[in-house]
Amino acid sequence: MATKTADTKLSAELRENFGKGFARRLRAAGKIPAVIYGHGTDPVHVALPGHETALIVRRANVVLEIEVDGSQVLALVKDIQRDPVRQVIEHIDLLVVIKGEKVEVDVPIIFTGDPAAGMNVNVDANTVLLEVEATHIPQSVEVSVEGLEAGSHITAADIKLPAGAVLVVDPETLIVAISSPxxxxxxxxxxxxxxxxxxxxxxxxxxxxx
The missing domain is CATH 1.20.5 (Single alpha-helices involved in coiled-coils or other helix-helix interfaces)
Structure with missing residues (x-):
């Protein structure tokens, strides 16, 4: 399923103050510091609503439709910095995207089914690098191991890609192998x-x- 913008709208506030102290005060007020950059524009530093943003960015490769200073910006979540202990979001990096342009993203792989009785599933890769339209990024791709016997393996070339997606990694990249105990x-x-x-x-x- 592709990422939708209909439920990813956020209203951001421009911020002119920086530094760890100001960032802590923002987070204490329920907001998340972020920077929007890309397409040759100067970086725009903003504050995002904490709760709404945290819910949305649970999904991989989500594109946000951000209203900032009276303008609408589409931005791909490129990086999320979290507190290593509490795992709260400390900062988000957002890359400006344009409808129709292609981007390269690591898409999570979901493994489905069960191999033949007693067989072991050895996962070698949990994501696959694809080139997709920025506003149609799949949240995941599925790989079935149903009924596979020992010695079976699945490479990147075997993955059924969503419409419009192009494989970027080497087609021979191992995704999963089946072995006997x-x-x-x-x-x-x-x-x-x-x-x-x-x-x-x-x-x-x-x-x-x-």
């Missing part, structure tokens, strides 16, 4: 190897004794 045969092989080493050591000891 270690069984009795593996244990037997290890035991045989240990026995062979022990026999070799015993032979060497006997030769030394002679």
């Amino acid at each position: 270690a069984g009795d045969s593996d244990i037997d092989e290890i035991a045989e190897a240990d026995a062979a080493v022990a026999a070799e050591q015993a032979a060497e000891s006997a030769e030394s004794a002679e």
